[in-house]
Amino acid sequence: MRAPNANEILLQVEGVALAFGGVKALRDVSFNVKKGEIRAIIGPNGAGKTSMLNVVNGFYHPNHGAITFKGSTRSKMQPFEAARGGIARTFQNVALFKGMSALDNIMAGRTLKVRRGLLWQLLRYGPALAEEIEHRRKVEEIIDFLEIETIRKVPVGRLPYGLQKRVELGRALAMEPDLLLLDEPMAGMNLEEKEDMSRFIIDVNNHYGTTIALIEHDMAVVMDLSDRVAVLDHGVKIADGTPDEVKRSQAVIDAYLGVAH
């Protein structure tokens, strides 16, 4: 179910700049993400998309600018704080525990929700057991949702890429995030896998009401999927709006197709 109040702003990024030495990855970028929407950030290679995501996620600290998430503003934040605050993410090049099963990987996503201490967990007794059952139930619901029952017990290292991506999405969902960041969820996928993934992203948005911000450079996919699209090029935001508006923007066309100099 989409949130009824679609105009409530969940994330506000204000004048963010990020530089690595002389390389200016982001220059004065501002945008917002509204609650319940699917928001895309697109751009050609090296446009600063992943940097932007890393800033939101607390992985990089911006040189300038501020980030407001759920009403609280900060410029510096650690990734675990972001996670605690309700931001989950997936990675461009799948970051799963290769030797662990799909189930265990997704269970790992519940870490922040575990209330009992380590000792309780080790004893696996009484309330800790009850809690684990509760977590397992949540995880099983996600497994059912993403249709990965067959690979529940398979070490993820043995899975094909498309399925690994799905497990990673599952792990992010296990956090029950307010904001889900997807870094190129369709990278390296064939058409069928892309369609599957698109369907899951829309389903997640519909079913859990999760706000999603995703980075992608496959334009076609993004245009079908998103409510609003921001376009970055060389660290600068060059367009922002609905997919139709963005598609018509001359700056975007130039950035993607190149211009004669």
Place this chain on the structure above:
Amino acid sequence: MAGDGSYDTFPKLLLRNTAQFGARPAFQHKDLGIWQSWTWAEVAEIIRSYAAGLHRLGLRPGETIAVVGSNRPKLYWTMMAAQTLRAIPVPVYSDAVADELAFVLAHAEATLVAAQDQEQVDKVLSVSDRLPQLNRIIYDEPRGIDGYDHGRLIAIGDIINDGRAALAADPALGERIDESIRAGNGSDIAIILYTSGTTGAPKGVMLSARGCIDAATDTTRFDKLTDKDVVLAYLPLAWAGDHYVSYAQGLVAGFCMACPESSNTIEQDRHEIGPTFYLAPPRGYEAMLTRLMVRMEDAAPIKRRLFSYFLDVARRYGEQVLTGRPVPLSGRLLYALGRWLVYEPLKNVLGLSQVRVAYTGGEAIGPDLFAFYRAIGLNLKQLYGQTEAFLYVTCQPDGEIYPDTVGPPAPNVAIRIAESGEVQFRSPGMFLGYFKDQAKTAEAMTSDGYVRTGDAGFFDEKTGHLKIIDRAKDVGRLADGTMFAPKYLENKLKFYPNIKEAITFGDSREFVCAMLNIDPVAVANWAERNNVAYGSYQELAGHPLVYEMVAKDVAAVNRSLAGETVLAGAQIRRFLILHKELDADDGELTRTQKVRRRFIAERYASLVTALYNGAHDADISTEVTFEDGRKGTIAARVEIRDMQIIGPAESLGRAA
């Protein structure tokens, strides 16, 4: 027996089971990674509520309710609840495309459809303008259906809850349900199963409650099934096989039906459940064996050697051990060791450890495949039947297993062979007729009440078991009147790994000839091992050593034919190996890889002529279509081999 007593309908059996073993599990379903379980008592309560809910939705006696989806408890319950109201469930293949679905729903005049999930609901909605009599669509899994128009859609769970509340509020409703169960009798139509319709439009096979229950009672006794058994309900709901094995036998014997988590997890689910009774078509067993062999290839050398050694032991002694015939002490010991080291672990991996009785049916099974499972100690048996018989016509009793027969008539089944060679039967479970199709019903029945199977067969003299040879309309006669059953011969040939396809000729001819295709994988493998050099498929196919090898296979087929009085005259006199693989792109095969006999006879007319005019080779030039659609021509000179005919005196076990 249950059938002729007061338990002549499924709802009555449900009540009996509740009284007799109410606390034992009736259904299991893996959901959210856990096997959920329902006892007979719980199921009976659910069915009562569900029936009340369906009654409130307007389902009346004699009306039909379609069920489309995979094996899920709520869909089985839909059938039970419908039968409780004396309505008729009509299961439909879940992979049917929208058009086929529309045909069946319209023909069956279904007023309700129970669909598994969004996919099936969408399919029904897409054709709903063609279904004026359809009132409501009810569904099991709510996912994705949130945004739909709920005027016509209702979740099954909601119907059950509604029924439960109504029953609590209104005792008269409960009384009405009980009355409906009491009023039900054995002559009610319990279910309509639509045949898959490989020939023409699907036909709705009407089965009576008493027929279903009598047939299932006979076979549960035959195989000694009890409430302690478990089956994995994984076959298509609309297939007689699933309805028989899971639903009818389950209710009659009171055993537990376990529904898999999804169609992709059947392997794991079978392993976890450990069914005690198992039915699969031959390709199911074949797929299992292939997966096993592939995994064996990757095993450590010591395991591979153990595997192949003990498989040899199993081939030598397994069948005798299984049927309890005498085996030398050394064999017994070796087999026991093999069981401990190899066979039991193998069966465990396949999820077949607990199986007491396994059946294969639907089509002919390769003797090697059949022998493999029996050798490792799986009590695999063959059955022959069809939807019109509610599955069983014949089945093999324990201890009387022959790979090339389908067994003696099942209990209380009468079989006769018509003049034309067609198998005809009468059985307790036989159908009442095709739904709304008098003409087809009349065609399928003889005047004295036997059902025509459309299959040609005969009783084996030694064993008294039935042998099925071919579809009756394909069976021809040689010039001297000997029966000629092309598919029977072709199957025999194809059971040899070197032979991929075979086409036999003989109808109205002097003798039988065969055109063969070698199996490129098997023969190339053989060539590699024996240092036979070749440059192309064509060269390999024409290689003298390959001819030598294939001739041995053909001779073996002739030897086995010599042992069968009816078909001894139909031995293969001459054969050739085709220079190209038969290909669907060239129209030689159907898209489902079935040989198009008539087309091939025309296309290779010059070869057929040469087969019958005594020549020792023939030239052929054929147009071929490449994968990219371009056309080319292949020309070749094909050698023709003569074969020795084996007289009855030389065959095993029969004096002339």
